Amino acid sequence: MGSQRGKSGAYFARSIDQLLIVKELKTDEFDYFSTTLGAKYFEYFNSNKKTLLAKIFGIYQVTTRNGPMFVMVMENLNFNLKLVAQYDLKGSTKGRLAPSTAEVLLDEDFSNIMKFWPYEISPNSKTSFEVALRNDTEFLSSVRVMDYSLFIGVDQFSHELICVIDPESYKRRFMEFMQKEFQLDGK
Structure with missing residues (x-):
């Protein structure tokens, strides 16, 4: 190991x-x-x-x-993948800019990249992604887990995305960030 x-x-x-x-x-x-x-x-x-x-x-x-x-x-979600970028998203931009030498980028880095080179998500994938985000954040909030993040990797060949405050507020902030960055419906 x-x-x-x-x-x-x-x-x-x-x-x-x-x-x-x-x-x-x-x-x-x-x-x-x-x-x-x-x-x-x-x-x-x-x-x-x-x-x-x-x-x-x-x-x-x-x-x-x-x-x-x-x-x-x-x-290991990265198994057998060649990632060109990795992001650890917490749904906050406060103190979430990675140093230039970092292997794993953070929320502000992701937002900055999305302004110029947005990653495309098909409508079906976007719907599945949003349903999973809602289910997961609802579950994590219900068991009072705080300080979770979404790990995203960008595959080198396909360029596909691989995918804390009180739990209710964290869930809301996390979902708002994901809705904004991935242009989700917010329903």
Whole structure:
């Protein structure tokens, strides 16, 4: 596994075959997922065909030479893709401009690019995208999850898009940003 530290300082690695991501969780995140969120997440994920949520395979406590660590194992959405751009969108432009050397761009970067080179989304894809965004933000708000983001990658060959405040306000701000940038109906 190739490992690194994420922006938060958490351990982050990909499996040797690149299919999985292993991300370190804080104790309170592990506790919340194992006691409250986990069952609801799996129920939601299994009952919802239109979702943009990453597929989580499980959470584990592992023992390292530095002591116990909590980790989440999930699918690698970038598997087998050659991305020319990656965006981590949180639905806010406050402090969301990436440094020029950043691999992953942020909301302000996305807005600036969209002004000059908007990514096209077919009407069917746009409808599915909006339904999934609504479903996911409604679910995340209902389980009181804050500080989520939408990861978007732009495939090198097809140029296709691969796809915190109180939960209700965050949901509203997130949806407003996505509606504006993707020109969604807002219904």
